[in-house]
Amino acid sequence: MNWEQGKAILAMGGTLVLMLLTLLGAWWVSRLVGRAGQLKMPGGSRVTVLERTPVGRDSSLAVVRAGDRVLLLGVTPHQIQKLDELDPALYPEGEAARTPPDFMDCLKKAVREKRGKHNGEDGPRQ
Known part of the structure; x- marks a missing residue:
């Protein structure tokens, strides 16, 4: 093996x-960003x-727990808007939180309730 081949092998190894x-850095950063979903706020x-x-x-819907409230938020690059407040029982904490409810079912229920409020009805439509 000559000097040129050795340099090529070292370059490929480097x-x-x-x-x-x-790749290791990307994995580490993704883990760090994943933990950013839980932010500690003053007051515990x-x-x-x-x-x-x-x-x-560039837009998404997010279900967020803030203290004892569960909110449905509309998220765009320019703003975050509260769309509705959901029933916290649908998103229990602790052991029951390991199997979250189906997002689409919760969204449909929230839309039905919102439509009922706009139509002057007392409760959600079925």
Whole structure:
């Protein structure tokens, strides 16, 4: 093996090490960002993103627990808007929280309740 072949092998090895370090860094950052869904707030309450569903290119719906309230939020790059307040019983904490309710069922229920309020009805329509 001559000097040129040795340099080529070292260059490939260095490239492989850099690629592995890049992948490791990306994995570490994704873990860090994943934990950002739970932010500690002053006063001991917590804000937790329970679910997030994209509804467009740059917009999504998010179900968020803020203290003892569960909110449905519309999220775009320019604003976050409260769309509705959901029943906290649908998103229990602790052991029951391991199997979350179906997001679409909760969304349909919230839309039905919202329509009932706009139509002057007392409760949700079935």
